[in-house]
Amino acid sequence: MTFEPHPYSDSPGWVARVDLPEPGLQDNTADADRLVQSLTKTFDLETIDADLTLFRKLPLLLRENHYRVRCLVCRDKSRGVLIHVGPDDTNIVLAGLAIDLGTTRVVMRLVDLDSGRALAESAFDNPQIVIGPDILARIHHTDQPGGLAQLNALIIDGINRHMAELCQSCGLRPDQIHLIAVAGNTAMTHLFAGLPVHWMIREPYIPAVNRFGLIPAADLGMSAAALAQVLIFPNVGSYFGGDLIAGILYAGLHTRSETAILVDVGTNAEVVLGNKDWLMACAGAAGPALEGGMSRMGTTAAPGVVDRVRIDPASGKFDLHTIDDRPPVGICGSGVIDLAAQLFLAGMIDIRGKFHPPECKSRLNINNGMAQLTIVSGDQSGSGRDLCISQADMDSLVRSKAAMYTILETITGTMGMALSDLETFYVAGTFGSLIDPKSAITIGMIPDLPLERYHSLGNSSLGGATLALKSRNLPKEMESVRDRITYLELNVNQDFMNRFSAAKFIPHTDKARFPSVKA
C-alpha cells in the first residue's frame, strides 16, 4: 500500500515575505522591532530572537529593498529565531538539510526551504562504526579519555564532508544551508551534540537532554551558514528517540481518530500504538536482541545481496533475487525473513525453526559442530565461498521474531485491544520497508492481518525531519507528541516470558492465530 504523507507538507513553511510599512514621524519604531513585530504575527510567536549580526545589517538592507524582504524563521518549543533576512530573490536558494541520523546509516536530504522542493539526497555509513557497530559499544567507548569527543568528531566531520558534497552536486555552497533538522535515536543525537551518554545505559537510564530546542549549527561544529540553526527531534527517554517522534509525525498517527500501530524495525524494535487521543510506545531493547539476530546477517542492502527468496516446495529448488542482479555475496535482513518463511513452507525447518534433514538433503551439513544450510554454493556465489545460514542464525531469528510478536501483543493487550483490531499497521525504517509482510506473517513475526492493512513508510525518520524543514507547525507538534507519549516499560516478567515462549514457534504455538499460513 502506498503511504500518503501527512498533510503537514501543505502547511506554510519557514520562509516568509514581509512588506513592512515605511517608518515615519508618526511611526518611528526601530528597524529590528518593526521587522520582529511583523514576523511574530506571521509566525504566531510571542517574540523572535535574532543574532546581532542580522540586526547590524538590517537598517541598510530594509532601505535598499524598500522594506520588502524575505525572512527565514524557525522556532522550537517556545522561542522563535530569525535565521536570515535578505532581498526577496528566489534565485538565492535558502537550503535546509534533513538528517536521519541512524546508528548504521546516515541519510541526508537537501531541501529548498522556500519552495519545499527536495534538491538532492545522499547516504553514508555512520563513521562511528569504526568505534563499534552497535550503540552499546560506542557508549562504552565514551568512558575512554577523549572517547566522547572522538565519536562526536566522527559524526560531525562525516556530516560536514557529505553535506559539502551534497551541496556541490546541485551547485550550492554549504553556507546556503540555514536550517538543519535531525532525527535519530537518543544515543545518536547525544553523540551528535557531544552530550554524555554514560548514564543512559545505567539504571535508571537517564539521558542528558530530552528537549534540545534550537541549537546554533556553529555550536555543533557544523559548516553551514554562520547563523544556521539545528532542530534536533526530542526524545522520550534513553530507549525512545527522536527518530520515532519523526516517524509518528510523518505517519500522522497522532492526528487520526482510528487507532494505528507504527513499528520501526531498524537496528532496534520500537513500537507506537495510538491515535489523536493517546499514544503508547515501547521499545524492543527490553526484549531479547532482535538487533543482534538481524545484524549478524547484515542489514545493509548492497549489490549482490540476496533480498528475496523463493523455494519450490516440490523440487526444493531455490530461486534467489539479488540487488542489481549481481552474483550473491550475502543476505540482508529482509532476505533472511523471506528465506525462513520459504524454508518453513517447504518443510525444511520445523515449527521450532530447526533444520529438517530429510527435506534439506545435501544442502545441510555440519561445520564446527553446528548445522548449517547452504543457500548458494561457492561456485555460484560472488565471493567464491558458500553462502550459508547456521542453526544458530535461525535460532536467533526465531527469538527475534518472537520478541517482536510479543511486544506487539503486549502493547495492544495493554490498551485492551486484540492484534486483529489493528486496522492500520505502519512499518517504518529502511530495513522494515524491505520486509515482505507475507513472509513476516508466515514466520509469525507480525500478526496475520489482511495484507492491505500493512503500509511501508520507507525512511520515516528522514520523512519527519524533512517535514520539520517545511512546516512551521512541526516544532510545536513534535513537542506535543513527545509529551503525549506514554512509555510502556516492557518488564520481562512471567507473563511476558509466557507470551514470548508461545511465540517462539513458527508461526506460533496457537496456529489459529495465523489462518493464512499453510505449511
Place this chain on the structure above:
Amino acid sequence: MTFEPHPYSDSPGWVARVDLPEPGLQDNTADADRLVQSLTKTFDLETIDADLTLFRKLPLLLRENHYRVRCLVCRDKSRGVLIHVGPDDTNIVLAGLAIDLGTTRVVMRLVDLDSGRALAESAFDNPQIVIGPDILARIHHTDQPGGLAQLNALIIDGINRHMAELCQSCGLRPDQIHLIAVAGNTAMTHLFAGLPVHWMIREPYIPAVNRFGLIPAADLGMSAAALAQVLIFPNVGSYFGGDLIAGILYAGLHTRSETAILVDVGTNAEVVLGNKDWLMACAGAAGPALEGGMSRMGTTAAPGVVDRVRIDPASGKFDLHTIDDRPPVGICGSGVIDLAAQLFLAGMIDIRGKFHPPECKSRLNINNGMAQLTIVSGDQSGSGRDLCISQADMDSLVRSKAAMYTILETITGTMGMALSDLETFYVAGTFGSLIDPKSAITIGMIPDLPLERYHSLGNSSLGGATLALKSRNLPKEMESVRDRITYLELNVNQDFMNRFSAAKFIPHTDKARFPSVKA
C-alpha cells in the same frame, strides 16, 4: 533630600539554589529537562534556554553534587537563559557588572550576584571622545569607511580594559563576570552593539533596535565569562534611551500613585512625567541646545574645577570653591549655573543675561569684539591664564535654561498640570546631582518649588543597571515601562516659541512665577 531607592532591591535575584529530586525508574526525566523544569517554576518562565556546553557537563555535575546546584539565570522580555550551573559554593563569586554608558563618562559597578553586594566601582572617559566629544560627531564618523567598527572597538576595548582592572582590584577574574547590564542613550548603546546609527539623526529618526533582549557577551566582543549575557536597557526612540528607562526604574516613578517628574540634565535634557498609571516623556534635543551651552564650559568635574560660586552683592567679591580645593582651572556646568545665579543676584547681569558694566566694573573687558567677564585672574588660576565667561557663553546658558523650563512647562501643561503641582522633582545624572537647585531656580531653569521637593538621584542610570543585576522582576518591568511611555514630540511651534521667549529672561518674564527669587 536623600533618595530612597526603589524596593526592587529587596526582590529575589538571578541566583537560585535548586535541590532536584533524584531520578529513578519512575521518574526518568533527562538531566537537562529536570533542571530546566525546576528553574522555570522558580523564575516563572515558560522555558529556559541554555548553551550546549552547560548541558554537556550537567550529568556529571548533578551527580557529583547530589542534585543540589547553584544556578544563574537571566531573562529578557520573554526568554530565560541559564548562564551558569555549578556547585553550591559561595566562595566562588558569581559577579555581575552594571555599566552606565555615558557619552562623556562610563561608570561601572561590580556586583556579587548572589549576595547583591557591590564589590567595586570605577569610571573612565568614554574612549570615543577621540573621535568626537558629542554624539553627533560620532554618528557622522560612522559614515566614514570602518568608522562604526572603530567606534565600537573603542568602547568595547575600553570596557574590557577597565573591567579587567576592576576585577583585579577585588581579586576576581573577568571570566567570573556572568551578567552585564548596560544603560545608555540610544546612540551609545548602538555604538556599543556595533549597530548602525546613520538613520538615527535623519528624519524620521529611526534607531536600528529598540529592544535588544539578552545578547551573549562573546558576540559583543566582551572578555567576560564564556557564557555571560548582556542585558541592554531598551530605548523608546532615537532621542529617548535606555539610560532614562533605567532612571525611571531606579526612581520607581512607574510604581507610585502620585505624579512625579524626573529630569536628566546630562549632555542632553530628558524629562519624564508620570506615575503608576501613565508615563509621558520628552527630550531636549528637540529644543535649542542645552547640551551645547553646557558642554562648551565643560561638564566634567575634575580637580581645580569651580563647582560653587558665591558673590557678595555689596563688595562684588567672588568666593569660589574648586574641587579638591586646587587652584581654579575651569568651571563645570553646575558652577556656571551657580555663577549665573550669583551674577544675577549681584546685579552683574540683567534679566536678559547681559553683563551690566556698572556692576561688573574692571572684571568686564572686550576680547575680539566680545564682552567677557573675568572670574579668576591669571595670577590666581591654576593655568596662569584668566578664567573668563563671555557674553556668548551667557547667552547660550540663557537659551539652555529657557529650553529646560519650556520643556518642563510643556510636558506638565500637556497633562493639564501646573508646574507648582509637582510634588516630587527628581534630578538625575551626575551633572544634575551637582546642580544647586536654589541657583537653578534663581536663573529660572527649574520651577520655584519648595526645595524639599527636589531629590537628587545621583547616577540613576548606573543605579537602574545595578537593579537589573539584582532583581529578577526588572527585565519585565523595563519592557513594560518602555511600552507605557508616551513620547511627546516637542514641536517647536509658535506656542512653544512663545513660551521659550518668555523663559529667556532671568528668572522669567512673569516674575510672579518665581516669588523666592529676589534680585
